[in-house]
Structure formats: C-alpha cells, structure tokens
Amino acid sequence: MIFDLELLHVGKVYDNGTPAVIDFNLAVNKGEFIAFLGPSGCGKTTTLRMIAGFESISSGDMMIKGVRMNDLPPQHRPTSMIFQNYALFPHMTVRRNVGYGLEVKGMPKAERDAKVDRILATLGLEDIAERKPDRLSGGQRQRIALARGLVVEPDILLLDEPLGALDANLRKAIQNELKLLQKTLGVTFIFVTHAQSEALALSDRIVVMSQGRIEQVSPPHQLYTRPNTPFVAQFIGRNTLFPGRLRGLESEIAVVDTGHGLMRGMANASAALSGDVQLVVPAEAIEITSSGVSGLENAVPARVARFDVVGHVSHILATLEDGRSVSLEAHVEKYRPGSFAVDAPVTLSWKPEAATVIPAA
Ligand SMILES: Nc1ncnc2c1ncn2[C@@H]1O[C@H](COP(=O)(O)OP(=O)(O)OP(=O)(O)O)[C@@H](O)[C@H]1O
Numbered sequence: 077m078i079f080d081l082e083l084l085h086v087g088k089v090y091d092n093g094t095p096a097v098i099d100f101n102l103a104v105n106k107g108e109f110i111a112f113l114g115p116s117g118c119g120k121t122t123t124l125r126m127i128a129g130f131e132s133i134s135s136g137d138m139m140i141k142g143v144r145m146n147d148l149p150p151q152h153r154p155t156s157m158i159f160q161n162y163a164l165f166p167h168m169t170v171r172r173n174v175g176y177g178l179e180v181k182g183m184p185k186a187e188r189d190a191k192v193d194r195i196l197a198t199l200g201l202e203d204i205a206e207r208k209p210d211r212l213s214g215g216q217r218q219r220i221a222l223a224r225g226l227v228v229e230p231d232i233l234l235l236d237e238p239l240g241a242l243d244a245n246l247r248k249a250i251q252n253e254l255k256l257l258q259k260t261l262g263v264t265f266i267f268v269t270h271a272q273s274e275a276l277a278l279s280d281r282i283v284v285m286s287q288g289r290i291e292q293v294s295p296p297h298q299l300y301t302r303p304n305t306p307f308v309a310q311f312i313g314r315n316t317l318f319p320g321r322l323r324g325l326e327s328e329i330a331v332v333d334t335g336h337g338l339m340r341g342m343a344n345a346s347a348a349l350s351g352d353v354q355l356v357v358p359a360e361a362i363e364i365t366s367s368g369v370s371g372l373e374n375a376v377p378a379r380v381a382r383f384d385v386v387g388h389v390s391h392i393l394a395t396l397e398d399g400r401s402v403s404l405e406a407h408v409e410k411y412r413p414g415s416f417a418v419d420a421p422v423t424l425s426w427k428p429e430a431a432t433v434i435p436a437a
Pocket residue numbers: 090091092094095096114115116117118119120121122123270
C-alpha cells in the first residue's frame with residue numbers, strides 16, 4: 077500500500093545537540109486530516125518543517141506517495157505550508173498574493189489566472205481580490221493564506237497553528253470552514269496545534285507528542301476515551317488517575333489494587349499489562365451518590381468541596397481521601413441545586429467499561 081505521507085524512524089537533532097524529534101513513525105492516507113498535538117517544545121513544528129523541507133532530517137526517511145523526499149528542497153516537494161502569521165506580502169493585492177507561487181513557477185498568465193479565480197471563489201474571496209491584505213481582517217487574511225497554499229494543488233497541506241492569531245469566535249467559524257474545505261478538496265492536511273479542542277474537533281487522527289516522541293496516534297474519540305499512556309491521560313480531557321498494581325484480568329476487565337481498594341477498568345488494548353498500572357477515570361464517567369448507597373461498582377469515598385449551578389450545568393468539586401480534587405459537570409436535571417451540601421460525605425463511582433487501565437509508565 078502506498079501512503080500519501082510516511083515518516084519512518086524520523087529523527088531530528090539540532091546543531092546544538094537538542095534531540096527535537098525521536099523515532100517518529102507515521103503513515104497517512106490520502107485525504108486524512110491529521111493534527112500534531114502537544115505542549116510547547118514537544119517537536120510538532122520541527123516535524124512539520126521536516127515534511128515541508130525547511131528543516132533537514134537527521135535520521136530516518138520521509139516519503140510522499142512512495143517517493144523519498146529527504147534530499148529535495150521545499151519547492152520540489154508536493155507540499156504547501158501555511159504559517160501562523162500567514163506571511164502575506166503587504167504591497168501585493170490579494171490576487172497577486174494568491175498567484176505568487178504559480179508566478180514563481182513560471183506558469184503562463186492565463187492558466188494562472190484561471191487557477192487563482194477558482195480558488196478565490198472556493199474560499200469566497202472574489203470581492204476582495206484587488207485589495208491589499210494589510211487592510212483586511214484576521215479571518216480574511218487567514219483565508220488568503222489558505223488560498224495561497226491550495227492554489228499550487230499540493231498533495232499535502234501543512235498548517236502551523238493557522239488559527240492561532242484569531243479570536244475565539246472567529247476561530248470556531250474558521251474551524252468549521254476548514255474542515256468542510258478539506259473534505260471537499262480531498263487534500264491531506266497536517267495541522268499543528270497545542271489546542272486540544274481544535275485537534276479534537278478537526279482531525280481524523282491526532283498524533284500526541286511529548287518531548288520529541290509520539291505518545292499515541294488515534295482518532296479523537298478513542299484518544300479521549302482510551303488513552304494509552306499516563307501523559308495522554310493527563311493531557312487530554314479531564315481524567316483522574318489511580319495508581320495501583322494489577323491484581324488480575326477478567327476477560328477485558330483489569331482488576332487493580334489501589335490505595336482506595338480494588339477497582340476495575342477496561343484493560344488497555346495496545347499494551348500488555350503487568351505490575352504497576354494506572355486506572356484512568358474520565359470526569360464524564362463519574363457518578364456521585366450520597367454515601368451509604370450499596371451495590372456501587374468502583375466506589376470511592378469523597379467529600380463535596382463545592383457545588384455550583386451555572387445556567388443548566390451543575391459543577392461539583394469533590395475531594396478524595398488522599399486530598400486530590402475531582403471536578404465534574406452534569407446537566408442540572410441530574411444533580412439539582414441543593415442535592416449535595418458542601419462537606420457532605422459522598423461516594424464517587426463509575427462503570428468499569430468507562431475506565432481504562434494503562435501501564436504506569
Ligand atoms: N532552530 C533550532 N535550534 C535549536 N533547537 C531548536 C530549534 N528549533 C526548535 N528547537 C528546539 O527543539 C525542540 C522542539 O521544538 P518545536 O518548535 O518543534 O516544538 P513545538 O512542539 O512546535 O513547540 P511550540 O508549540 O512552542 O511551537 C524544543 O526543545 C526547541 O527548543
């Protein structure tokens with residue numbers, strides 16, 4: 077099978093000795109929307125720049141449609157990159173900015189104009205085609221940068237935090253547009269972000285990175301509900317982790333000896349479990365009941381630290397016996413105002429299938 081993009085054991089060590097990317101392996105299908113997600117400095121941008129050709133690859137191979145790209149300069153790769161600041165030419169019209177890449181390639185004017193017109197129409201930019209970008213809004217500039225990246229008809233569009241400069245409302249609107257555009261054009265998108273909500277909303281698969289290494293590659297829902305590593309469990313969503321030792325496996329359910337007694341959760345499918353493990357419980361899976369209710373699975377005693385109702389959402393902060401806090405949200409119909417007094421003893425519980433047991437490290 078030939079992938080649109082393949083990174084095979086790719087590594088990057090900067091001249092100063094910094095290992096920025098370590099043994100990065102990824103195969104991307106045509107038309108996939110992939111997000112690189114992780115904290116600042118984890119190597120997302122470096123990886124993107126190696127794919128674009130702006131950064132050399134220290135080890136491993138980078139292939140596009142089965143052809144090795146390591147030694148090709150950026151202009152000879154079938155990729156386009158969109159930078160966070162858009163890097164538009166302020167003195168050129170929108171039309172010229174968009175057509176510049178084709179102009180540099182020496183494409184005849186008639187052919188160039190036809191391509192530029194088509195992409196300006198696709199992105200709704202016809203009305204501002206003759207204006208200069210410095211007089212336009214952030215959202216419009218973002219669209220011009222997209223048009224400029226797409227007009228060269230790349231196999232792969234590389235986007236480095238392209239929505240980072242926009243305010244929250246515009247960001248949301250452009251997110252939807254971007255997703256629609258990507259599906260319509262069928263172009264492979266590789267998108268760098270440190271905003272998890274953006275990655276979860278846009279991507280087919282998310283690559284979570286930490287300290288130069290891939291922690292997990294999964295579709296958003298799976299990443300959210302079935303983390304593979306403690307880093308992902310702490311970085312994505314709102315999980316509570318219970319450290320413990322594996323007591324045994326009952327089919328798919330792992331039984332864990334924790335400081336709060338025996339607890340059960342789904343055994344992580346990607347790694348063999350033994351010895352030290354972590355039981356990961358998403359906030360959404362936790363139920364609160366008054367203490368004394370019997371027959372609950374995975375029951376943990378706690379006390380209510382706060383109970384607030386904002387609009388139609390009840391926010392509850394509970395404190396475990398070991399002092400850790402667990403914050404939960406639910407529709408006000410579920411936990412009505414006044415259902416739990418502050419400092420009341422309660423029991424937290426969850427269904428084993430909603431929790432995941434992963435290796436401790
Ligand atoms: N030109 C460079 N020379 C030396 N080290 C660099 C260079 N560029 C990046 N680094 C280092 O490489 C590591 C990865 O950086 P990179 O910019 O790829 O991370 P990132 O995940 O994109 O972070 P951010 O979200 O802050 O952009 C960091 O430790 C960074 O300091």
